[in-house]
Amino acid sequence: MKRNTFDGFYDHNVAQEKTIRRRWHNHSMYLLKYEKFTDQFIQKFDKRYSGIKTTYYKLQNNTTKITWRQIYNWIKSNRWEIKRKDLLRQYYLKGRKRKKGIFSKFTNSLIIPIWARPKYIDNRQEFGHWEMDLIIGKREHGFENLITFQERQTRMVFIEKIQSKNPMKLNSKVYQLIKRNNLCVKSITIDNGIEFSKIGLLAKWLKCIVYFCEPFASYQRGSNEHVNGIIRRFWKKGTDFSLLSNNDILDTQNKINKMPREIFNWKSSYDVFNKINN
Known part of the structure; x- marks a missing residue:
C-alpha cells in the first residue's frame, strides 16, 4: 500500500499497472543475465523430437542453477526466445468420429x-x-x-x-x-x-x-x-x-x-x- 500511494491517495488501477510494469522489467533483466544459457538451449532444442525437459537434461552440466520449471515460466511469459507456440503440444484437439471396425471371427479366444x-x-x-x-x-x-x-x-x-x-x-x-x-x-x-x-x-x-x-x-x-x-x-x-x-x-x-x-x-x-x- 505504501509503495503505491501517491499524495496520500491509493488507486488500485494505477497500483496494478505499476506492479505489472515492475514485474515485466524485473523479468526482462533476469533473462538478460542468462543470455549465454539461452543461446546454448536454442542450439540443442528441436521441437520435433527433443522437448524442453530433454534439452534441459542435455545442458545439465552448465554452471547456472536454472531449473526446468524456470524455463517453462520463461516460455509462458512469452518474453523468452522460445515462445508458447514452440512447445511440442500446445493444446489437444478432439479426434474425428471413427468408424467401428469389424473384427475377424477367425477365433474368439485370440x-x-x-x-x-x-x-x-x-x-x-x-x-x-x-x-x-x-x-x-x-x-x-x-x-x-x-x-x-x-x-x-x-x-x-x-x-x-x-x-x-x-x-x-x-x-x-x-x-x-x-x-x-x-x-x-x-x-x-x-x-x-x-x-x-x-x-x-x-x-x-x-x-x-x-x-x-x-x-x-x-x-x-x-x-x-x-x-x-x-x-x-x-x-x-x-x-x-x-x-x-x-x-x-x-x-x-x-x-x-x-x-x-x-x-x-x-x-x-x-x-x-x-x-x-x-
Missing part, C-alpha cells in the same frame, strides 16, 4: 476386449506386449501409409510402410516385420479400425493374444498415440508417404528410439530394449 487385459500388462511389468496403429498418409487411393508397432514396457517403436489398408496385406507386413527383427510378441493392443478386421489370423500365426480398445478411447493405447504424435512432427497430415525412402523412415525411427526419456532416467528406449531383449 481377440479379447481391453477391459479383460491383465493388470500386469496394464502396468507394463512384463516385456513383449505391443501396441499397433496405422498412420494415414494422403487419403486418396493408391497412396502409402505407415504402420507403427511399439513395445509397451520399453517404448521401442518400429515403423513400416504399407501401400493399402487391406487387412490381409497388413497382417503379412506386420508378420514380416516381427520375424525380420526377431521380436518377442506375447500380445498386441489395437483400435477397432477396419484395417484390423482380419487380425485374428495374425494372432494365430504368432500364437499371441490381441486386445482391442473401446471406440473413441485412444488413451487406451497411450504410448502408441504419443509416438504417432512425434512422427507427425516430422510429417504432417496429408503427407505423401510414397515419396519417403526406407532410409528416411529408418532415420526417423532411430531418432525417436534414441531420444533420452525421463521415465527411464534419461536412457533411451533403444538402450532399455536392447538390455532386456538380449
Whole structure:
C-alpha cells in the first residue's frame, strides 16, 4: 500500500499497472543475465523430437542453477526466445468420429476386449506386449501409409510402410516385420479400425493374444498415440508417404528410439530394449 500511494491517495488501477510494469522489467533483466544459457538451449532444442525437459537434461552440466520449471515460466511469459507456440503440444484437439471396425471371427479366444487385459500388462511389468496403429498418409487411393508397432514396457517403436489398408496385406507386413527383427510378441493392443478386421489370423500365426480398445478411447493405447504424435512432427497430415525412402523412415525411427526419456532416467528406449531383449 505504501509503495503505491501517491499524495496520500491509493488507486488500485494505477497500483496494478505499476506492479505489472515492475514485474515485466524485473523479468526482462533476469533473462538478460542468462543470455549465454539461452543461446546454448536454442542450439540443442528441436521441437520435433527433443522437448524442453530433454534439452534441459542435455545442458545439465552448465554452471547456472536454472531449473526446468524456470524455463517453462520463461516460455509462458512469452518474453523468452522460445515462445508458447514452440512447445511440442500446445493444446489437444478432439479426434474425428471413427468408424467401428469389424473384427475377424477367425477365433474368439485370440481377440479379447481391453477391459479383460491383465493388470500386469496394464502396468507394463512384463516385456513383449505391443501396441499397433496405422498412420494415414494422403487419403486418396493408391497412396502409402505407415504402420507403427511399439513395445509397451520399453517404448521401442518400429515403423513400416504399407501401400493399402487391406487387412490381409497388413497382417503379412506386420508378420514380416516381427520375424525380420526377431521380436518377442506375447500380445498386441489395437483400435477397432477396419484395417484390423482380419487380425485374428495374425494372432494365430504368432500364437499371441490381441486386445482391442473401446471406440473413441485412444488413451487406451497411450504410448502408441504419443509416438504417432512425434512422427507427425516430422510429417504432417496429408503427407505423401510414397515419396519417403526406407532410409528416411529408418532415420526417423532411430531418432525417436534414441531420444533420452525421463521415465527411464534419461536412457533411451533403444538402450532399455536392447538390455532386456538380449
